[in-house]
Every structure is written in C-alpha cells, then in structure tokens.
Amino acid sequence: MKVLIVGSGGREHAIAASVAKSPRVEKIYCAPGNAGIGQIAECVPIGAMEFDALTAFAKEKAVDFTIVGMDDPLVGGLVDVMEAQGLRVFGPRRNAAILEGSKAFSKDLMKKYGIPTAAYETFDSPQAAYEYLETARFPIVLKADGLALGKGVLICRTKEEAFAGVKTIMEDKQFGAAGSRMVVEEFMTGREVSVLSFVDGKTIRIMTSAQDHKRAMDGDQGLNTGGMGTFSPSPFYTPEVDAFCQKYIYQPTVDAMAAEGRPFKGVIFFGLMLTPEGPRVLEYNARFGDPEAQVVLPRMKNDIIEVMEACVDGTLDRIRLEFEDNAAVCVILASQGYPVSYEKGFVIQGLERFEGAEGYYCFHAGTKQTEQGIVTNGGRVLGITAKGKDLLTARENAYKATEWVSFSNKYMRRDIGKAIEEA
Ligand code: AMP
Ligand code: GLY
16 A cells, blocks of 8 residues: 655654554655655655645555645645545545634534533624723633644733734734634633544544643743643543543534534544533644654554544444553654744754664654755754653653754753653
C-alpha cells in the first residue's frame, strides 16, 4: 500500500512513524514533510493548501490512502477535493471539519444537543460585544471564531482587558478573518485534558488521554503556543471522568454531527476541562493534537492503517483500540523567542543518538535538510518523546534525552509533567 501524509509538523512525523510500522505499507510520501519525516518517507515539495497539486500527485503515484494531519486543509475541504477524484482519504470532509473551523458552530452544536460546555454568546459586531461586556462577569474568555493557530483565545480579568481584547480580535483583526465573528464565553477553572478519538461517522473509539502545556514558559506563564510538551496518560482522567464523557460528550457529539447531516469521519480531539461541576468541552479539533499525537501514537498497539481504514469504511465498531500499559512524555525543543520571533537555520547536533534507542523518539517539527546537515526551521523544532513504566520514569527519560541534542538557541520548558507529582 502507498500512503500520502499531508502536513509537516511533529504530529505528522508521529503519524508517519506509526504508518511505517504497518506491515501493509510499502511506501510513504509526505507533503511537504520535514527533515525527520524524510528519513522514513519520501517528502514532496507540495504545500498542504495546494489541493489540486496534492490530488494530481496522489493520482500520478497511485497512492492508495491519504492521511490529512493539519487543520487548515481539512477546514478548507481537501478531503472533498481528493474524494471527488476517487481517492481514499482519512479525515473529515469540509462540512464536518467545521467542528474545529468555527467556534460559533461548535458552541451552537453543543447548546442544541445538550453537550456540557461553558455558557457563551456569539457576536458579529464589536459594538454588540462592548455592550454585552458592560454588564458581564469577569474573568471572561474571548475567542476569535475561525482558525488562529491556537492563539485566538484571550482570557480577560477586567472589563478594560475585555474591551482591549474585542478591539484586538474584531477591530484590529490580529487573528485575521478568524476575528470577523467572536464568541464570548464563561471562564471555567479546573485541569485540562486532551482526549483523541477515532470516528467513522457513527461509532467512536477513544484513545488514551493526554495533557498539553500550552503556555510558553514554566509555571504556565507567557503566551499561548501550539503546545510545549505533553504527557500520557493523564492521571486526572479517572474512570469516573471517562464514564461521564462517554455518556454526555463523546457519542453525543458524533450523533449530533450525524443528525446535522455532517457525519464526522476522522479524529475528533476533545479539549476538556475538569471543572468542579464535572467535565466540560473547551474546544473540539478535527485532527490529532500536536504534540498530543507524539505521546499517544507511540503507545498505540493497533495497526494505524487498519483503524483509519475502518473510519473511512464505517466499520470502526469491529475495532478495539489497545494501548500499552505504560506512559510517555514529550518535551518540545523550541527556538528561543517562540511564539513571537526567533532565529532559525542553526545546525542541530546529536540526532543520531536516537537511532536504535528503544522507547525514545525524536519527532521533527521545524527542521530542514541542508548541505550543512539538519538545521532548525521553525518555532517548535523537535519533540523529544520517551516512554517509561510510569509517568515519572517517562519524564525522567524524556528530559535525559533532551540533552542528547543541541542547537544554538534551544529552549524548552523544564516543568512538563510536573502536575504528575500532584496526582
Ligand atoms: P481553546 O483554543 O479554545 O482550547 O483555548 C485555548 C486555551 O484557553 C485552553 O486550552 C484553555 O487553557 C483556555 N480556555 C479556553 N476557554 C476557556 C474557558 N471557557 N475558561 C477558562 N479557560 C479557557
Ligand atoms: N496541542 C493542541 C493542539 O494541537 O491544538
């Protein structure tokens, strides 16, 4: 089987590594990929938003199965374009990817179907938002409606901050067109947990849980990023929490999408907050999390191709997902200054240390192969993942392995998985 993976980050590297383990796969292409993915796949210089070029490539190479890892092409309808040409593609169609593509859509869906989430209001004009905020309770959360690389969310402690936030999102359009519409939401407290799932339109299978660290600096300080590190499983995701979510969140979401005529096939990522009143949905994503995939997929025992094909074919009810009875921690090595401004192009040393190191993974995010060797090419550079018999061991292993590689402006959080100690 020939597989094409669309995307270029650490998530796509983790997906490629899983796909490479499938005995049915003989060839992997990745568009556009990165230097690490290039070690297990043939990278082709086609961007993830070049739908026609991707489709033509898949047809020309007789690709049997395409996996779309990233949100932008999913929300933009890449799956529809490829399917129209008779290709088999893993990922939601455009009318289902809206679950991630529009916060207003996902909030309205949850309200209509009684899925627990924060109370909210949607605004199409800044004036209406200012008026609402005059009498609102603080803190309050402002969210740009559309895709904003995980950055279109502002938590405002006072009315003044909230007014400034509306200006940023709706008037200054700092998050672009994503800010033409805005959701204002009740502020919730609690621990966050990420739950990924496979969905075939009607059946949902939950993967092992994970927790991300979204802020740039230790102690959850600094700006929101794409994610600075993860651990899996989350010790806070108890059987009681799971039972609640199975009953009130997971299947109800899949059923709601089907009832709306938008059957969802692919991965639904549930961003949950475990509030004192019980689990609530913070957000949905229509794809694997990054870097959640880097701790969840290495622990999955199933053949990923078999599971993904079952999602496409609507036969997921026949699949039982199995995960190793261990733990994994991923620490992101970033470029100093991420997520604002940073230098790139520095040679990365020590990558060979991971060859043959059982239970250790070096997933590439922003890297590039040059004549000088592999160099840094983005804000998030590498995801260093290690397994261990439990979370504490996995964390020790992961931090040890972060020392194996070096590059000029290497930056990491030192407290990934610190919450484990409180469990
Ligand atoms: P989102 O992209 O919607 O997941 O939001 C990004 C981050 O903002 C989340 O991971 C939370 O840490 C925080 N957040 C979002 N919505 C809320 C909320 N209603 N209450 C408290 N924190 C929130
Ligand atoms: N790690 C969060 C995300 O992928 O959106």
